Amino acid sequence: MAAHLKKRVYEEFSKVVQQQQLEDFPAKRLRLTKPSKSAALHIDLCKATNSTDALQYLVQFARKPVEAESVEGVVRILLEFYYKETDSSVRLKIASLLGVLSKTHGFSPDCIVDDVINTLNNEKSHQVLAQLLDTLLVIGVQLPESQTIRVRLVEVACRHLTDTSFGVRNKCLQLMGFLGTVEKQSSKEMECLPVQDVQKIIGDHFSDQDPRVRTAAIKAMLQLHERGMKLQQNIYSQACKLLTDDYEQVRSAAVQLVWVLSQLYPESIVPIPSSNEEIRLVDDAFGKICHMVNDGSWVVRVQAAKLLGSMQQVSVHFLEQTLDKKLMSDLRRKRTAHERAKELYSSGEFSSGRKWADDAPKEKIDTGAVNLIDSGACGAFVHGLEDEMFEVRIAAVEAVCTLAQASASFAEKCLDFLVDMFNDEIEEVRLQSIHVLRQISKQITLREDQLDTVLAVLEDSSRDIREALHELLCYTNVSTKECIQLALVELLKNLSKYPTDRNSVWKCLKFLGSRHPTLVLPLVPELLSTHPFFDTPEPDMDDPAYIAVLVLVFNAAKSCPTMSALFSDHTFRHYAYLRDSLSHLVPPLRLPGRKLTCVSDLESVASSEESSQQFLQQSLERVYIIQHLEAQGTLELLDFTIRDLKRLGELQPELAGASDFSATYLHCQLLLMKGLQEKLWNISAPLYVKQNAMASAVVQQILEETYKLEFLYSGLENRQVAIIHHVRLQAKALQLVLSARTSRGVEPLLNICEKFLQDVDAFQRCFSTELPHFQESFVEKLLELMPRLVTCNPMDLVKILQTTLRQSGFLHLKLPEQIHKATATIIEPTGESDNPLRFTSGLVVALDIDATLDHVQDPQSSVKVQVVYPDGHAHTIRPKPTDFRNPGPGRHRLITQVYLSHSAWTEPCQIDVQLHLAYNSSKCQINSPKSAWNDSTEVLQATENCIEGSIPLSKPVKVYIMPKPARR
Amino acid sequence: MPFSSSTGAGQDVGRSCILVSIGGKNVMLDCGMHMGFNDDRRFPDFSYITQNGRLTEFLDCVIVSHFHLDHCGALPYMSEMVGYDGPIYMTHPTKAICPILLEDFRKITVDKKGETNFFTSQMIKDCMKKVTAVNLHQTVQVDDELEIKAYYAGHVLGAAMFQIKVGAESVVYTGDYNMTPDRHLGAAWIDKCRPDIVISESTYATTIRDSKRCRERDFLKKVHETVERGGKVLIPVFALGRAQELCILLETFWERMNLKAPIYFSTGLTEKANHYYKLFITWTNQKIRKTFVQRNMFEFKHIKPFDRSYTDNPGPMVVFATPGMLHAGQSLQIFKKWAGNDKNMVILPGYCVQGTVGYKILNGQRKLEMEGRNTLEVKMQVEYMSFSAHADAKGIMQLIRMAEPRNVLLVHGEAKKMEFLKQKIEQEFSVNCYMPANGETTTITTNPNIPVDISLSLLKRESVPGALPDPKKPRIMHGTLIMKDNSLRLVSSEQALKELGLVEHHLRFTCRVHIQDPHSEQDTLNKIYSHLKTVLKDSSIQHLPDGTLMVESILIKVSTASEDPSTKILLVSWTYQVQDLRRILLKCIIQSHLAEIS
Secondary structure: OHHHHHHHHHOOOOOOOOOOOOOOOOOOOOOOOOOHHHHHHHHHHHHOOOHHHHHHHHHHHHHOOOOOOOHHHHHHHHHHHHHHOOOHHHHHHHHHHHHHHHOOOOOOHHHHHHHHHHHHHHOOOHHHHHHHHHHHHHHHHHOOOOHHHHHHHHHHHHHHHHOOOHHHHHHHHHHHHHHOOOOOOOOHHHHHOOOOOHHHHHHHHHHOOOHHHHHHHHHHHHHHHHOOOOOOOOHHHHHHHHOOOOOHHHHHHHHHHHHHHHHHOOOOEEEOOOOOOEEEHHHHHHHHHHHHOOOOOHHHHHHHHHHHOOOOOOOHHHHHHOOOOOEEEOOEEEOOHHHHHHHHHHOOOOOOOOOOOOOOOOOEOOHHHOOOOOOOOOOHHHHHHOOOOHHHHHHHHHHHHHHHHHOHHHHHHHHHHHHHHHHOOOHHHHHHHHHHHHHHHHHOEEOHHHHHHHHHHHHOOOHHHHHHHHHHHHHOEEOOHHHHHHHHHHHHHHHHHOHHHHHHHHHHHHHHHHHOHHHHHHHHHHHOOOOOOOOOOOOOOOOHHHHHHHHHHHHHHOOOHHHHHHOOHHHHHHHHHHHHHOOOOOOOOOOOOOOOOOOOOHHHHHHHHHHHHHHHHHHHHHHHOOOOOOOOOHHHHHHHHHHHHHHHHHHOHHHHHHHHHHHHHHHHHHHHHHHOOHHHHHOOHHHOHHHHHHHHHHHHHHHHHHHHHHHHEEOOOHHHHHHHHHHHHHHHHHHHHHHHHHOOOOHHHHHHHHHHHHHHHHHHHHOHHHHHHOOOOHHHHHHHHHHHHHHOOHHHHHHHHHHHHHHOOOOOOOOOOOOEEOEEEEEEOOOOOOOOEEEEOOOOEEEEEEEEEEOOOOHHHHEEEEEEOOOOOEEEEOOOHHHEEEEEOOEEEEEEEEEEOOOOOOOOEEEEEEEEEEEEHHHHOOOOOOOOOOOHHHHHHHHHHOEEEEEEOOOOEEEEEEEEOOOO | OOEEEEEEOOOOOOOOEEEEEEOOEEEEEOOOOOOOOOOHHHOOOHHHOOOOOOHHHHOOEEEOOOOOHHHHOOHHHHHHHHHOOOOEEEEHHHHHHHHHHHHHHHHHHHHHOOOOOOOOHHHHHHHHHOEEEEOEOOEEEOOOOEEEEEEEOOOOOOOEEEEEEEOOEEEEEOOOOOOOOOOOOOOOOOOOOOOOEEEEEOOEOOOEOOOHHHHHHHHHHHHHHHHHHOOEEEEEOOOOOHHHHHHHHHHHHHHHHOOOOOEEEEOOHHHHHHHHHHHOHHHOOHHHHHHOOOOOOOOOOOEEEEOHHHHHOOOOEEEEEOOOOOOOHHHHHHHHHHOOOOOOEEEEOOOOOOOOHHHHHHOOOOEEEOHHHOEEEOOOEEEEOOOOOOOEHHHHHHHHHHHOOOEEEEEOOOHHHHHHHHHHHHHHHOOEEEOOOOOOEEEOOOOOOOOOEEOHHHHHHHOOOOOOOOOOOOOOOOOEEEEEOOEEEEEOHHHHHHHHOOOOOOOEEEEEEEEEOOOOHHHHHHHHHHHHHHHOOOOOEEEOOOOEEEEOOEEEEEEEOOOOOOEEEEEEEEEHHHHHHHHHHHHHHHHHHHHHHO
8 A cells, every 4th residue: 555655656746648539428329139138137127026036136147247238238227127126225236236237348338327327316225325326436437538427426426425324425435536536627528517626525524523434535535646636735734633533444544644645745844733843744744653653553553653664754853763762760861771782882891781770870850851742753663663563563673674774874773673673572573673684784783782682593493583694694794803703603503503504504604704804814713723833633524513614714715815824734625625515605715825727806707707798699699690590510500509608607607597598599499400401301201200200309399498498587578588489489380390291181280270370370469569570580471471371271381381491590589688597496305315204105294395496486376396206106286375485586485395195115215306387378478358247266267277387497306205004 | 520539559559449439439449458567557448438337338349450469458358357248340360360369468477477367268268259250341330320341451460440430420540550562461452431530550650661672682681691501590579470471581582592491480379370371361462362272372381390309400490489579488598509609690570678688689788697697698690670560651641642531640659750740741631630648539520411312303403414514513403401300301392392281482573673765665675675685595585465575484564754754664573583584684684775875
């Protein structure tokens, strides 16, 4: 909601809407043929003897869709019946049906507006009136173009505003919110109609006696705002008054309204009541919303806390007050624990004060100066973060985060509070505050005592918390070498307590080392336990703790060349070993006495990346010289280029996506060439059974590769997708030609030909904007011949295709800026275990799976786990959406359990577990227009039918299992 | 016109007992005892209420806010020894836990100190039989007019604030409450009930407390560090209230951090009380309420009952032991054994009275003299942590803001501190604030609403829905007020006449207005007619055939003065109902006429 409102706020209001000159009001058309639908309804309604029956018929009728053509007829019958009906519940149902009907796709409801308005005049029942207004609202929303109807409907709503029933007034206000005029119209038609000042009318209902109507009025006002109407500033004071309303829904809506106004008029000046000072409106609103953080209703508190986060223009003075709560004890000022900790730290004596009464109150304060209920922003976040409901606390944490990202000084101040939240009783809050701290950690440096509190959480038994904390430590800046030591000690403790955190801890230390080389330097002798005179025993190379220390040291040494002088002999040996085995954690180092194989300083790294980029471009350009698919030496050139690109991808992880993508594309081309080789096609039909098999295998492979190209890479533009589809089209053409040669008779071909032509057509529709780039290509030629193709018989089509295929040129692939390949790694199970997982056959065993996913778009719906049993039987499991976590941009983590079961085996055996990416080939095609009547289930089924297959995403992992026969 | 008087807890902590008279009903709020005295002064002075005659005749009900002895300690004394048979109200948890505490208190006083003339176990039982338990937000009708309603107050399990209502007058009594939630209880909450008076505790009238998170973190860190060092931690507590808070705190911490060191809790009273904590899950905070389906947080996994022999066990441990000020009992015994080791630690989570061991060590005394001339050297670390569950000054203000009372009365606090808060309340909310001393009576005048029944037809007729209904603006309506049989009714005058069997009299006024007009009578009349037509658009104006004008029910006739033909005399006749219209009408005529002449 807030984001949406905000979007509106920043949108320009000077937008000019071109108003179409309305043609003559369409005359009502007479229908001679009565559609079957309405006829059936008519008969049903006539049959109904009493209102209960009629209601039943209507309810049944509502379940089925109505075609657009027959809607008007149905509406007429309903209206006719409406006037006759005395029972208000039937009229109510009819009114609601009118609304539903007018939503029918392809039906323009302007012809029934008058009828519905007429029905309003004679209606007595308040409920039916409300429903009729609702119907009008639906109709009005359906007709965004027609200004006259809108003005009329608003006028109707104004008339009914004096109704005694709250429901009617509610609907009127809602209608005005949705349809109230945004711009003052001056066209000729408008002048005869009195243009109502919708805002004023709605504003008048802020003081309605019914809280529901007050809420509706505020909501209508917000709706106006959302539609781009600029709200007037004078409703600000009214909105502020509503903040003290007795009813929570009114307060909740009023908070939003105050917020909207504060974003619209941040700089205007408002007076402070009971004094003659003035402040900026946004500050005033901020203070008021802060006040709502102490509201009696938690719904309002959540709302207020959320909105606070998006008030960026607030002055720093007010912002910092939100974290300030003046403490006192017996009327003496007291320092907060935070202040004490800071003081202790700055005085150099860090030993968590063990004196009693070190929080003894200091100076006496002036009783007159203490303001207990602060009208301002004082302590809003202090209260919000201590709230009873965790929803409020989470909202407050998020608000603090967004505000801190905008203001560095606020970030500094809120640090203590966020660190305190690490001890919250509810895990979600703890996790959220860790994430938040990570987001603002670039702007801050942790003090030692704060780091201490942060590190204490490392012992948490929840894996999520620990990993979030590792992530946080990766980005944290610390100030002293003691901090580094403290962090290392705690991380090692964490490692010994939870050995599964190994990778995460190592990664954390890698960043910690590379961020603080100068702080690590003085610690090196101690860390590596070297001694100036004595040789110390060589540590065990397999000890994860030792590896952790080495990771820290080596990463620090990367930008601190003097450090290597402190290493002992075995450290160099260990370096060589680790550089090989854990190359992602240990950077290349310039070590004395060793031949430098890798360039280490940043400049050369950058230049090497540049040169590989160049290399990539050059090799692609070299390939593009190939004009014809049959040129001599083409195959070799392609072969070499593909090999080069693959190697490049391995060497330069930044370019892996681009090079893999182009390699795969070239591979497709290569295959296509092989399939089209001259020799193959010259042999007469019955002789080439073997070649035929080869060619169809090629086709199959190309199709698979194109699906990989399309769905495995993110960052593709429409143009690349078009090229991929083009390759696929070529493959399909080849397939068609092949099947034409093998099959006898024309009959089986007809179907395939038709399908192919449909594909060509779809291609043309989807990528019409890209067609200019496809000059000289297969598809261009095909489209030229299209009129002929549609009419000719299959054999001719095959002939045309065959020649076009062979004549068509080679399309140049232009690489997009950013292209990433989706990959996944299964961390757990490791596949190394020799102990089979034993379980009783027929029962279920849960297998824990922990995997990281990179650059997978929307993994919740696409990533599946596939389990292949030794008998080749495969089983696909879809993980729950909540099993996916999102630790950073472009990265996901899947921690889930899959349930296995099998009948008894005699021996333990290995099963394959693999992650798959499910794709849906119809994704890019235009969605068929949805009818308003369609149930959502049908749509769902339709999409599920289109899923064509899945691409393996990770290497399979072997798991040793043993289902035992059940003992009886 | 409620007045309240306190027989205890006026500017004083301990012995809460407040009498409220509201709308002719007398209600006693809390019936506490003073822990500091051992003579008659420990109980409220009930003779203040009634010199002779039983309390039952004077009091309509007794309300107990929570189970602390300074709020319920004198209950058996009052009901059984002084004599009271009326209803006593308290919440379910209070009713369950209160007798345990009373029994414990009785045991110490009678069995240990050997006092006589004290209430017996049977008396406690009899007293509890008179108690009616209430639920939160349940409105209980004590009798036809008096109703009470309980609100959540935090503080301890089952603590409640009570709204007492007679007719349109109401009082809110807060008892002790806490506005910041803690690990096992939520925050106090009340709706905008706008009572005539809020009677609020004010223990921390001059304090604004730091965030509870720092305190908790410090506490946990200290315990954790000591345990990691292999030291033992002693936490002297009183059996109920804060003890459970600390237990939950440590239990969740142990769970989170996967710690293995044992935590012990001295058995007896606490075990019984913990049982009730397990039962009354709905009275705890959001976290415990939400997770109890998986696991009841009060079913401690890490906290086990303590046995005396464990004291000498090696290795780290944490022990909760009673009593809280280290003046006697198990906590003192353990303290003596552990005090010599500097690895150990004692954490005092609350206030210590002067003269107790707790007070001495908190003030830095390192050598204690024990009985029998022994001295005990204290090497263990001594820590102090405040875990109080009372609202601080900000909390009190917040509650007042939530309830929006017309008056505030402060009790249960020290006079000097209350003075400050009183001044603040008057300044911020501009309501009257009182702080009576013990035995003092405060009287507050109220403006009670008097409900009047109005007939629907009259209401509909009079409140014609205008363009904009404004609820705040008073409206004038015509009708007749009938006061009969103790009821007030507003009916239309016709109906009133019919009901009372009276004949309607009509009253007509006439007046003459002289105006200068040379035209003929008919012309003048026409002129007035057309003028009125333009001015009074809403009223019906008729020109009657007999040469008169009829505006609604006002008749206007024009005649020429006999002495001067240019002076016309307007004869105006009207009934008293249309006074207003007549005034406007005459003004119009005269103004227009004068304008014409000039």
